[in-house]
Amino acid sequence: MISKQEVEHIAKLARIGITKKEEEKFTRELSLILNYVEKLKEVDISKTLPTSHSIKIENVMRKDKSPKSKVQSPKLLKLAPETKNGYLKVKSIFK
Amino acid sequence: MELKNLTIKEIHDSLLKKEFSAFELCKIHLEKIKKEDKKFRAFLTISKDLAINQAKGIDEMISQGRETSILAGIPLAVKDNILVENIKCTAGSKILENYIAPYDATVIKKLKEIGAVILGKTNMDEFAMGSSTENSAFGSTRNPHDLTRVPGGSSGGSAAAVCANLCCYALGSDTGGSIRLPASFCGVVGLKPTYGAVSRYGLISMASSLDQIGTITKTVKDAKIVFDAISGKDPLDSTSVESKIAGSKFQIPNLRIGIPKEYFIKGMDAEVERIIKEAIKKIEALGTKIEEISLPHTEYALATYYLVMPSEASANLARYDGIKYGYFPEETDSLLDVYLKSREKGLGPEVRRRIMLGTYALSAGFYEAYYLRAQKVRTKILEDFNKAFEMVDLILTPTSAAPAFKIGEKITNPLTMYLSDIFTVSVNLAGLPALSLPCGKTHGLPVGLQIIGKAFEENKILEFGEVFEKLC
Numbered sequence: 001m002i003s004k005q006e007v008e009h010i011a012k013l014a015r016i017g018i019t020k021k022e023e024e025k026f027t028r029e030l031s032l033i034l035n036y037v038e039k040l041k042e043v044d045i046s047k048t049l050p051t052s053h054s055i056k057i058e059n060v061m062r063k064d065k066s067p068k069s070k071v072q073s074p075k076l077l078k079l080a081p082e083t084k085n086g087y088l089k090v091k092s093i094f095k
Numbered sequence: 096m097e098l099k100n101l102t103i104k105e106i107h108d109s110l111l112k113k114e115f116s117a118f119e120l121c122k123i124h125l126e127k128i129k130k131e132d133k134k135f136r137a138f139l140t141i142s143k144d145l146a147i148n149q150a151k152g153i154d155e156m157i158s159q160g161r162e163t164s165i166l167a168g169i170p171l172a173v174k175d176n177i178l179v180e181n182i183k184c185t186a187g188s189k190i191l192e193n194y195i196a197p198y199d200a201t202v203i204k205k206l207k208e209i210g211a212v213i214l215g216k217t218n219m220d221e222f223a224m225g226s227s228t229e230n231s232a233f234g235s236t237r238n239p240h241d242l243t244r245v246p247g248g249s250s251g252g253s254a255a256a257v258c259a260n261l262c263c264y265a266l267g268s269d270t271g272g273s274i275r276l277p278a279s280f281c282g283v284v285g286l287k288p289t290y291g292a293v294s295r296y297g298l299i300s301m302a303s304s305l306d307q308i309g310t311i312t313k314t315v316k317d318a319k320i321v322f323d324a325i326s327g328k329d330p331l332d333s334t335s336v337e338s339k340i341a342g343s344k345f346q347i348p349n350l351r352i353g354i355p356k357e358y359f360i361k362g363m364d365a366e367v368e369r370i371i372k373e374a375i376k377k378i379e380a381l382g383t384k385i386e387e388i389s390l391p392h393t394e395y396a397l398a399t400y401y402l403v404m405p406s407e408a409s410a411n412l413a414r415y416d417g418i419k420y421g422y423f424p425e426e427t428d429s430l431l432d433v434y435l436k437s438r439e440k441g442l443g444p445e446v447r448r449r450i451m452l453g454t455y456a457l458s459a460g461f462y463e464a465y466y467l468r469a470q471k472v473r474t475k476i477l478e479d480f481n482k483a484f485e486m487v488d489l490i491l492t493p494t495s496a497a498p499a500f501k502i503g504e505k506i507t508n509p510l511t512m513y514l515s516d517i518f519t520v521s522v523n524l525a526g527l528p529a530l531s532l533p534c535g536k537t538h539g540l541p542v543g544l545q546i547i548g549k550a551f552e553e554n555k556i557l558e559f560g561e562v563f564e565k566l567c
Contacts, residue, residue, distance in 0.1 A: 050471050
């Protein structure tokens with residue numbers, strides 16, 4: 001149903017590291033699940049519209065001014081693994 | 096003090112009569128957790144100081160003769176994917192092992208305002224992905240009825256804690272059955288409210304069109320008390336709505352009750368089937384009109400669910416990137432490496448499997464064949480319920496096709512595990528409210544009856560549930 005190469009590709013798209021051994025396991029398990037969901041092909045949906053939410057919801061707008069955050073940023077920054085001068089620190093992108 | 100049969104109302108009355116104090120009640124629960132939870136492993140974090148402070152505050156209010164809410168001083172447990180300010184919140188995941196919640200979820204804010212006493216946070220399948228609590232990064236919870244069996248999941252810690260009288264009630268979350276399945280496995284009452292009835296602000300998201308916070312309690316009346324306290328529109332959750340149907344007035348003999356034939360399947364446990372059919376007979380004896388109905392797309396619900404849920408989850412869990420919070424890998428050489436390693440080491444196999452499945456279902460070339468098709472079948476499932484509810488007021492089904500299974504029995508094959516949710520996922524796809532309540536036992540293991548109602552008719556299923564509870 002799904003090849004090892006595809007699993008490798010999806011893992012990269014999803015930014016998930018997997019080991020060689022796991023690659024085989026995930027290929028087997030994802031195939032099992034994808035094989036199961038094939039049964040949806042039996043349903044005639046030619047005239048059916050998709051449902052994204054069970055209740056009708058509308059966009060909620062707020063006034064175009066910045067709301068005062070109740071959560072203080074120092075508290076949020078404390079949760080980050082690495083910070084510098086009040087910013088989140090990430091690896092350099094340009095070599 | 097016998098904690099076993101104490102309902103919320105009884106505790107409230109005793110507190111007002113000063114038969115015991117909120118502090119004493121809190122202490123007894125904390126000691127019981129300390130002594131007994133080694134067996135069950137229902138709790139991940141005990142919030143002792145918070146609980147004691149809250150309890151003392153209530154005692155002061157009572158001694159001053161001030162009016163208190165019915166939930167004031169009543170100890171509860173909270174599933175570990177609902178934020179309680181300054182308390183660790185892991186969602187059962189290594190990636191959030193050291194995450195301290197920076198604010199209160201709306202449901203917690205509401206409960207704190209009326210004086211609830213929060214004892215701690217309960218174990219769960221990682222990011223609520225599972226049906227047994229075995230997917231927790233911190234070890235599985237055990238079923239208090241049989242320690243070799245699972246409590247159900249993903250709110251297994253909450254259900255086990257209520258069942259073992261380690262708290263008076265608990266909060267859980269339900270995306271595909273995560274309140275109802277553990278409630279049925281542990282023999283307690285679980286309510287999954289209508290989508291939108293309870294604010295999801297501060298709930299760690301799994302699948303946003305399906306997730307809903309609900310209650311796990313000892314009685315149906317308790318479920319109603321807690322639901323009334325946590326429900327309502329919240330400006331911080333744009334999908335929350337004010338319940339349109341306030342009270343419900345009905346006469347039991349005028350109720351039309353539907354039994355969907357698709358929920359009595361080949362391979363279901365014979366004892367469970369017998370107990371559920373007996374329960375239906377008792378309900379018929381009340382004078383209600385029982386009708387066999389059909390929900391023809393039931394057999395497609397699980398497949399639909401296993402495309403919609405992972406697709407939404409794959410987007411929601413993109414935020415765990417090793418940068419904003421959470422687990423951080425030691426040696427990395429690039430930004431991509433940080434992402435890959437923190438998600439490889441921080442997320443368990445079930446979570447990674449679902450993220451990959453969702454990524455696949457949403458990827459270019461597969462979107463229409465998988466995600467869009469699933470959304471269209473979701474419409475069919477919703478239409479089935481709409482049609483059925485033109486003819487009946489309530490729908491009754493078993494919550495699960497079998498009682499609690501053994502720890503380790505289903506963990507090796509994901510599809511076998513997914514099938515545990517076969518009777519509960521449709522309700523989430525359709526956004527309906529449903530209650531699971533105990534209706535008997537087989538070989539010492541509880542069996543749950545599921546009562547499904549129309550959207551926002553929680554009051555009807557709860558009132559009916561109370562009547563049924565007295566028959567058992």
